[in-house]
Amino acid sequence: MKTVKHKILVLSGKGGVGKSTFSAHLAHGLAEDENTQVALLDIDICGPSIPKIMGLEGEQVHQSGSGWSPVFLEDNLGVMSVGFLLSSPDDAVIWRGPKKNGMIKQFLRDVDWGELDYLIVDTPPGTSDEHLSAVQYLAGAHIDGAVLVTTPQEVSLQDVRKEISFCRKVKLPIIGVVENMSGFVCPRCRKESQIFPPTTGGAEVMCQDLKIPLLGRVPLDPRIGKSCDKGQSFLVEAPDSPATSAYRSIIQRIREFCDLHPPEGASLVPS
Numbered sequence: 001m002k003t004v005k006h007k008i009l010v011l012s013g014k015g016g017v018g019k020s021t022f023s024a025h026l027a028h029g030l031a032e033d034e035n036t037q038v039a040l041l042d043i044d045i046c047g048p049s050i051p052k053i054m055g056l057e058g059e060q061v062h063q064s065g066s067g068w069s070p071v072f073l074e075d076n077l078g079v080m081s082v083g084f085l086l087s088s089p090d091d092a093v094i095w096r097g098p099k100k101n102g103m104i105k106q107f108l109r110d111v112d113w114g115e116l117d118y119l120i121v122d123t124p125p126g127t128s129d130e131h132l133s134a135v136q137y138l139a140g141a142h143i144d145g146a147v148l149v150t151t152p153q154e155v156s157l158q159d160v161r162k163e164i165s166f167c168r169k170v171k172l173p174i175i176g177v178v179e180n181m182s183g184f185v186c187p188r189c190r191k192e193s194q195i196f197p198p199t200t201g202g203a204e205v206m207c208q209d210l211k212i213p214l215l216g217r218v219p220l221d222p223r224i225g226k227s228c229d230k231g232q233s234f235l236v237e238a239p240d241s242p243a244t245s246a247y248r249s250i251i252q253r254i255r256e257f258c259d260l261h262p263p264e265g266a267s268l269v270p271s
Protein backbone atom coordinates (compact mmCIF):
# COMPACT_ATOMS: atom_id res chain seq x y z
CA MET A 1 0.00 0.00 0.00
CA LYS A 2 3.04 2.28 0.27
CA THR A 3 2.93 2.75 -3.50
CA VAL A 4 -0.74 3.86 -3.40
CA LYS A 5 -1.21 7.60 -2.93
CA HIS A 6 -4.93 7.92 -2.31
CA LYS A 7 -7.32 5.31 -0.92
CA ILE A 8 -11.05 5.90 -1.05
CA LEU A 9 -13.73 3.61 0.37
CA VAL A 10 -17.22 3.73 -1.16
CA LEU A 11 -19.92 2.79 1.35
CA SER A 12 -23.70 2.62 1.51
CA GLY A 13 -26.14 1.69 4.23
CA LYS A 14 -28.48 -0.16 1.89
CA GLY A 15 -27.95 -2.41 -1.11
CA GLY A 16 -29.13 -1.39 -4.56
CA VAL A 17 -28.61 2.35 -4.10
CA GLY A 18 -25.97 2.52 -6.86
CA LYS A 19 -22.75 2.17 -4.86
CA SER A 20 -20.94 -0.17 -7.28
CA THR A 21 -22.14 1.89 -10.25
CA PHE A 22 -20.74 4.99 -8.57
CA SER A 23 -17.42 3.28 -7.67
CA ALA A 24 -17.03 2.12 -11.28
CA HIS A 25 -17.69 5.59 -12.67
CA LEU A 26 -15.38 7.21 -10.14
CA ALA A 27 -12.64 4.88 -11.41
CA HIS A 28 -13.56 5.51 -15.07
CA GLY A 29 -13.65 9.29 -14.52
CA LEU A 30 -10.31 9.46 -12.68
CA ALA A 31 -8.66 7.21 -15.29
CA GLU A 32 -9.75 9.46 -18.17
CA ASP A 33 -6.52 11.33 -17.47
CA GLU A 34 -4.04 8.85 -18.88
CA ASN A 35 -1.33 10.09 -16.51
CA THR A 36 -3.40 9.03 -13.50
CA GLN A 37 -2.98 5.43 -12.36
CA VAL A 38 -6.22 4.08 -10.93
CA ALA A 39 -7.33 0.73 -9.49
CA LEU A 40 -10.76 -0.45 -8.42
CA LEU A 41 -10.97 -3.13 -5.73
CA ASP A 42 -14.27 -4.92 -5.17
CA ILE A 43 -14.51 -6.29 -1.62
CA ASP A 44 -18.17 -7.25 -1.93
CA ILE A 45 -17.07 -10.86 -1.52
CA CYS A 46 -20.54 -12.42 -1.60
CA GLY A 47 -22.00 -10.21 -4.35
CA PRO A 48 -19.21 -9.00 -6.64
CA SER A 49 -20.77 -6.93 -9.41
CA ILE A 50 -17.72 -4.94 -10.50
CA PRO A 51 -16.50 -7.47 -13.13
CA LYS A 52 -19.85 -7.17 -14.94
CA ILE A 53 -20.11 -3.37 -14.61
CA MET A 54 -16.54 -2.94 -15.89
CA GLY A 55 -17.09 -5.35 -18.81
CA LEU A 56 -14.57 -7.84 -17.39
CA GLU A 57 -16.80 -10.83 -16.68
CA GLY A 58 -15.01 -14.14 -17.24
CA GLU A 59 -11.54 -12.62 -16.74
CA GLN A 60 -9.14 -14.43 -14.42
CA VAL A 61 -6.46 -13.08 -12.11
CA HIS A 62 -2.86 -13.89 -13.03
CA GLN A 63 -0.22 -14.86 -10.55
CA SER A 64 3.23 -13.38 -11.05
CA GLY A 65 6.42 -13.43 -9.01
CA SER A 66 5.33 -10.22 -7.28
CA GLY A 67 1.81 -11.40 -6.39
CA TRP A 68 -1.61 -11.38 -8.03
CA SER A 69 -1.89 -8.99 -10.97
CA PRO A 70 -5.09 -6.95 -11.30
CA VAL A 71 -7.09 -7.31 -14.51
CA PHE A 72 -6.39 -4.24 -16.65
CA LEU A 73 -9.23 -2.51 -18.45
CA GLU A 74 -6.87 0.24 -19.66
CA ASP A 75 -3.14 0.66 -19.15
CA ASN A 76 -3.93 2.98 -16.24
CA LEU A 77 -7.05 1.23 -14.87
CA GLY A 78 -6.71 -2.08 -13.03
CA VAL A 79 -9.53 -4.02 -11.39
CA MET A 80 -9.53 -6.75 -8.72
CA SER A 81 -12.52 -8.71 -7.51
CA VAL A 82 -13.32 -12.08 -6.00
CA GLY A 83 -15.40 -12.49 -9.16
CA PHE A 84 -12.15 -13.10 -11.06
CA LEU A 85 -11.43 -16.11 -8.85
CA LEU A 86 -14.75 -17.87 -9.49
CA SER A 87 -15.18 -20.43 -12.25
CA SER A 88 -18.63 -19.03 -13.16
CA PRO A 89 -20.31 -15.66 -12.39
CA ASP A 90 -23.26 -17.66 -11.03
CA ASP A 91 -21.13 -19.40 -8.37
CA ALA A 92 -22.20 -18.50 -4.83
CA VAL A 93 -19.50 -17.50 -2.36
CA ILE A 94 -20.61 -18.82 1.04
CA TRP A 95 -17.89 -17.81 3.41
CA ARG A 96 -17.84 -16.92 7.09
CA GLY A 97 -16.17 -13.76 8.39
CA PRO A 98 -12.60 -15.07 8.90
CA LYS A 99 -12.35 -16.36 5.34
CA LYS A 100 -13.66 -13.06 3.94
CA ASN A 101 -11.16 -11.19 6.12
CA GLY A 102 -8.35 -13.37 4.80
CA MET A 103 -9.33 -12.62 1.22
CA ILE A 104 -9.47 -8.85 1.83
CA LYS A 105 -6.07 -9.00 3.51
CA GLN A 106 -4.72 -10.83 0.47
CA PHE A 107 -6.26 -8.26 -1.88
CA LEU A 108 -4.67 -5.40 0.00
CA ARG A 109 -1.33 -7.03 0.75
CA ASP A 110 -0.58 -9.56 -1.97
CA VAL A 111 -1.86 -7.84 -5.11
CA ASP A 112 0.86 -6.19 -7.16
CA TRP A 113 -0.88 -2.81 -7.35
CA GLY A 114 2.21 -0.98 -8.58
CA GLU A 115 2.41 2.82 -8.33
CA LEU A 116 -1.16 4.08 -7.99
CA ASP A 117 -2.62 7.55 -7.69
CA TYR A 118 -6.01 6.25 -6.55
CA LEU A 119 -7.30 2.98 -5.15
CA ILE A 120 -11.11 2.93 -5.04
CA VAL A 121 -12.54 0.25 -2.74
CA ASP A 122 -16.14 -0.79 -3.45
CA THR A 123 -17.66 -2.36 -0.33
CA PRO A 124 -20.80 -4.41 0.40
CA PRO A 125 -23.79 -2.56 1.88
CA GLY A 126 -23.90 -1.94 5.63
CA THR A 127 -21.10 -2.17 8.16
CA SER A 128 -19.86 -5.72 8.33
CA ASP A 129 -16.71 -7.81 8.50
CA GLU A 130 -15.52 -6.56 5.12
CA HIS A 131 -15.56 -2.91 6.20
CA LEU A 132 -13.80 -3.58 9.48
CA SER A 133 -11.17 -5.70 7.73
CA ALA A 134 -10.50 -3.03 5.11
CA VAL A 135 -10.21 -0.28 7.71
CA GLN A 136 -8.08 -2.48 9.95
CA TYR A 137 -5.66 -3.56 7.22
CA LEU A 138 -5.40 -0.06 5.79
CA ALA A 139 -5.04 1.54 9.23
CA GLY A 140 -1.32 2.24 9.00
CA ALA A 141 -1.53 3.25 5.35
CA HIS A 142 -3.59 6.49 5.46
CA ILE A 143 -7.07 6.17 4.00
CA ASP A 144 -8.16 9.49 2.49
CA GLY A 145 -11.76 8.83 3.43
CA ALA A 146 -15.14 7.41 2.60
CA VAL A 147 -17.77 8.40 0.06
CA LEU A 148 -21.27 7.46 1.22
CA VAL A 149 -23.90 6.70 -1.41
CA THR A 150 -27.61 6.95 -0.63
CA THR A 151 -30.93 7.45 -2.38
CA PRO A 152 -33.22 10.29 -1.22
CA GLN A 153 -35.61 7.96 0.64
CA GLU A 154 -35.73 7.96 4.41
CA VAL A 155 -35.06 4.18 4.57
CA SER A 156 -31.73 4.69 2.82
CA LEU A 157 -30.84 7.88 4.71
CA GLN A 158 -31.49 6.14 8.02
CA ASP A 159 -28.93 3.49 7.14
CA VAL A 160 -26.43 6.02 5.87
CA ARG A 161 -26.56 7.70 9.29
CA LYS A 162 -25.31 4.37 10.69
CA GLU A 163 -22.46 4.43 8.17
CA ILE A 164 -21.57 7.94 9.35
CA SER A 165 -21.53 6.69 12.93
CA PHE A 166 -19.33 3.75 11.81
CA CYS A 167 -16.88 6.13 10.11
CA ARG A 168 -16.72 8.31 13.21
CA LYS A 169 -16.16 5.30 15.49
CA VAL A 170 -13.30 3.92 13.40
CA LYS A 171 -11.93 7.46 12.74
CA LEU A 172 -12.41 7.18 8.98
CA PRO A 173 -12.68 10.67 7.43
CA ILE A 174 -15.88 11.28 5.45
CA ILE A 175 -15.25 12.84 2.05
CA GLY A 176 -18.98 13.35 1.56
CA VAL A 177 -22.35 11.97 0.55
CA VAL A 178 -23.67 11.26 -2.96
CA GLU A 179 -27.44 11.31 -3.37
CA ASN A 180 -28.10 8.88 -6.21
CA MET A 181 -31.35 8.36 -8.13
CA SER A 182 -32.19 11.91 -7.15
CA GLY A 183 -35.03 12.95 -9.46
CA PHE A 184 -35.78 11.97 -13.04
CA VAL A 185 -35.95 14.34 -15.97
CA CYS A 186 -38.37 13.04 -18.61
CA PRO A 187 -36.44 12.95 -21.90
CA ARG A 188 -39.63 13.93 -23.79
CA CYS A 189 -41.21 16.77 -21.81
CA ARG A 190 -38.07 17.68 -19.71
CA LYS A 191 -40.30 17.78 -16.60
CA GLU A 192 -38.50 16.65 -13.42
CA SER A 193 -40.22 14.09 -11.17
CA GLN A 194 -39.15 12.86 -7.78
CA ILE A 195 -39.36 9.07 -8.05
CA PHE A 196 -38.25 8.59 -4.44
CA PRO A 197 -39.62 11.74 -2.76
CA PRO A 198 -37.73 12.38 0.48
CA THR A 199 -39.91 12.97 3.54
CA THR A 200 -37.24 14.62 5.67
CA GLY A 201 -35.47 16.82 3.13
CA GLY A 202 -33.23 14.12 1.66
CA ALA A 203 -29.46 13.97 1.82
CA GLU A 204 -29.07 17.76 1.82
CA VAL A 205 -30.82 18.23 5.16
CA MET A 206 -29.04 15.20 6.64
CA CYS A 207 -25.67 16.56 5.53
CA GLN A 208 -26.44 19.97 7.02
CA ASP A 209 -27.52 18.38 10.32
CA LEU A 210 -24.44 16.17 10.53
CA LYS A 211 -22.03 18.77 9.08
CA ILE A 212 -20.89 16.57 6.21
CA PRO A 213 -20.40 17.74 2.60
CA LEU A 214 -23.04 16.77 0.06
CA LEU A 215 -20.85 15.99 -2.95
CA GLY A 216 -23.76 16.08 -5.38
CA ARG A 217 -26.92 14.49 -6.70
CA VAL A 218 -27.00 12.00 -9.57
CA PRO A 219 -30.41 11.83 -11.26
CA LEU A 220 -31.99 8.62 -12.50
CA ASP A 221 -31.14 7.82 -16.08
CA PRO A 222 -32.35 4.47 -17.42
CA ARG A 223 -29.36 4.41 -19.80
CA ILE A 224 -27.02 3.95 -16.79
CA GLY A 225 -28.29 0.39 -16.25
CA LYS A 226 -27.87 -0.38 -19.96
CA SER A 227 -24.27 0.92 -19.99
CA CYS A 228 -23.44 -1.10 -16.89
CA ASP A 229 -24.96 -4.25 -18.38
CA LYS A 230 -22.78 -3.75 -21.44
CA GLY A 231 -19.76 -3.05 -19.23
CA GLN A 232 -19.23 0.42 -20.66
CA SER A 233 -18.54 3.78 -19.09
CA PHE A 234 -21.72 5.85 -18.99
CA LEU A 235 -19.53 8.98 -18.97
CA VAL A 236 -18.42 8.10 -22.49
CA GLU A 237 -21.72 6.55 -23.63
CA ALA A 238 -23.89 9.53 -22.65
CA PRO A 239 -21.74 12.66 -22.33
CA ASP A 240 -24.86 14.84 -22.63
CA SER A 241 -26.78 13.27 -19.72
CA PRO A 242 -27.37 15.36 -16.56
CA ALA A 243 -26.24 12.23 -14.68
CA THR A 244 -22.85 12.41 -16.46
CA SER A 245 -22.48 16.09 -15.51
CA ALA A 246 -23.33 15.18 -11.91
CA TYR A 247 -20.81 12.30 -11.86
CA ARG A 248 -18.12 14.56 -13.30
CA SER A 249 -18.69 17.33 -10.80
CA ILE A 250 -18.64 14.84 -7.89
CA ILE A 251 -15.44 13.23 -9.20
CA GLN A 252 -13.84 16.67 -9.37
CA ARG A 253 -14.82 17.37 -5.75
CA ILE A 254 -13.29 14.07 -4.65
CA ARG A 255 -10.10 14.89 -6.57
CA GLU A 256 -9.95 18.26 -4.81
CA PHE A 257 -10.49 16.61 -1.42
CA CYS A 258 -7.58 14.24 -2.08
CA ASP A 259 -5.35 17.08 -3.27
CA LEU A 260 -6.07 18.97 -0.07
CA HIS A 261 -5.36 15.88 2.05
CA PRO A 262 -2.10 14.62 0.59
CA PRO A 263 -0.73 11.25 1.64
CA GLU A 264 1.53 11.31 4.68
CA GLY A 265 4.99 12.49 3.82
CA ALA A 266 3.80 14.58 0.85
CA SER A 267 3.55 18.33 1.17
CA LEU A 268 0.86 20.62 -0.19
CA VAL A 269 1.98 22.58 -3.24
CA PRO A 270 0.57 26.12 -2.90
CA SER A 271 -1.67 27.00 -5.86
Ligand SMILES: Nc1ncnc2c1ncn2[C@@H]1O[C@H](COP(=O)(O)OP(=O)(O)OP(=O)(O)O)[C@@H](O)[C@H]1O
Nearest residue numbers: 015016017018019020021125181219220221224225
Ligand atom coordinates in the same frame (compact mmCIF):
# COMPACT_ATOMS: atom_id res chain seq x y z
N1 LIG B 1 -28.52 7.11 -11.27
C1 LIG B 1 -29.00 5.93 -11.71
N2 LIG B 1 -29.98 5.92 -12.63
C2 LIG B 1 -30.49 4.75 -13.09
N3 LIG B 1 -30.08 3.54 -12.68
C3 LIG B 1 -29.08 3.50 -11.74
C4 LIG B 1 -28.49 4.69 -11.23
N4 LIG B 1 -27.53 4.32 -10.35
C5 LIG B 1 -27.52 2.97 -10.32
N5 LIG B 1 -28.46 2.48 -11.15
C6 LIG B 1 -28.83 1.06 -11.37
O1 LIG B 1 -29.31 0.58 -10.10
C7 LIG B 1 -28.99 -0.79 -9.94
C8 LIG B 1 -28.25 -0.99 -8.61
O2 LIG B 1 -26.99 -0.35 -8.70
P1 LIG B 1 -25.68 -0.97 -8.01
O3 LIG B 1 -25.53 -2.41 -8.33
O4 LIG B 1 -24.57 -0.05 -8.32
O5 LIG B 1 -26.12 -0.83 -6.48
P2 LIG B 1 -25.30 -1.21 -5.15
O6 LIG B 1 -25.63 -0.17 -4.16
O7 LIG B 1 -23.86 -1.42 -5.46
O8 LIG B 1 -25.97 -2.58 -4.79
P3 LIG B 1 -25.35 -3.77 -3.89
O9 LIG B 1 -24.57 -3.12 -2.79
O10 LIG B 1 -26.55 -4.49 -3.41
O11 LIG B 1 -24.45 -4.55 -4.81
C9 LIG B 1 -28.15 -1.19 -11.15
O12 LIG B 1 -29.00 -1.81 -12.07
C10 LIG B 1 -27.66 0.17 -11.71
O13 LIG B 1 -27.46 0.12 -13.12
